[in-house]
Amino acid sequence: MKIGLLCGRELSFPPAFIDRVNDLGRAEGITAEFVSLGGTPISEPARYRVIVDRISHEVAYYRGYLKHAVLQGTYVINNPFWWSADDKFFNTSLAQKLGVAVPKTVLLPQKSYPQDVDITSESLRNLEYPIEWDALLNYVGRPAILKPFLGGGWKHVYKVHNKEELLEAYDRTGPYCMVLQEFIEFQQYVRC
Incomplete structure (x- = not known):
C-alpha cells in the first residue's frame, strides 16, 4: 500500500511522517512518499491508497486532484469536499x-x-x-x-x-x- 503526503511549506511534520510510516510499514508493504503532480488526466488511475492532505485548502489544483483521487478509490485524510468548511x-x-x-x-x-x-x-x-x-x-x-x-x-x-x-x-x-x-x-x- 502506498501513502502519499501532499503538503506545503511545513518543515518538520512531512519528513517525520514519511520516515515513520516507512520505518513501521515497510515490512508490511506500506510505504509513504511526497505526492508529485503535473497535470492529471481524467482517466488516470489512483496512484495512492491513502493521501494525507495538508495544503489543498490553499491550492485549487490539489483540491481538484484529490476529489478525482477519491473517485478513483483513494482515501483522503482531510476531505477535499469539505474544504469550504x-x-x-x-x-x-x-x-x-x-x-x-x-x-x-x-x-x-x-x-x-x-x-x-x-x-x-x-x-x-x-x-x-x-x-x-x-x-x-x-x-x-x-x-x-x-x-x-x-x-x-x-x-x-x-x-x-x-x-x-x-x-x-x-x-x-x-x-x-x-x-x-x-x-x-x-x-x-x-x-x-
Missing part, C-alpha cells in the same frame, strides 16, 4: 453549540470589496455603521486575534492589543471577511 466563525459556533469551550469570537464585515463585484450602498444597507470597535474589543478582551474567517496558513493574521492596532490591521484586510477572537494564552500548541 474552514469557516472559522461557523466552526466556532458549532463547537460552542456542542458544548466545547471556545474563545469569544466576533464576525466582522469586509473592509472593502473586489472591484469586479458590483457592490453598491444599497447592497450594504443592512450593515450598522460605524462599527462599535470598543464594545467588540471589550467583549473579546485584549489582546485579540484578527484573522480571515475562511482559510488558513497564518495569512492576514494579526495580534492586536488596542483599538488603534485593531483599526490599523483591519484597514489592511481589504476584501476578507474577518473574525476578531479572544487571544488564548496556551501552554501547548497542537494542530490537527
